[in-house]
Amino acid sequence: MSRLSPDSLKxxxxxxxxxxxxxxxCTCANEPQxxxxxxxxxxxxxxxxxxxxxxxxxQLGFEVQLIAPDVQTLKAECAACREVLPNYRIVFTRRK
Numbered sequence: 001m002s003r004l005s006p007d008s009l010k011x012x013x014x015x016x017x018x019x020x021x022x023x024x025x026c027t028c029a030n031e032p033q034x035x036x037x038x039x040x041x042x043x044x045x046x047x048x049x050x051x052x053x054x055x056x057x058x059q060l061g062f063e064v065q066l067i068a069p070d071v072q073t074l075k076a077e078c079a080a081c082r083e084v085l086p087n088y089r090i091v092f093t094r095r096k
Contacts, residue, residue, distance in 0.1 A: 026069040026078065026090060034065070034092055042091040044069060050089040062093040 026044045035041070045053060054064040066089040071082055
């Protein structure tokens with residue numbers, strides 16, 4: 001089983017939502033649909049850490065989706081992340 005080391009993880013520390021949605025600024029276009037289908041948003045990570053997490057979650061019996069954040073819909077407080085977000089993925093999981 002692949003093990004995630006703290007040194008290999010590059011997870012974005014997104015600020016809390018400034019609105020009633022409860023979501024950070026890093027969202028994807030179909031996030032509401034995914035959540036309604038039983039998917040759980042785990043975190044936003046760089047590609048390497050996201051792939052390692054996907055492998056681990058799959059070995060634990062989860063379905064996994066790695067989805068690119070939608071940089072076009074970033075909230076104002078997240079504008080500084082616009083340049084790096086194409087290299088990150090939102091990790092979603094759900095039990096099989």
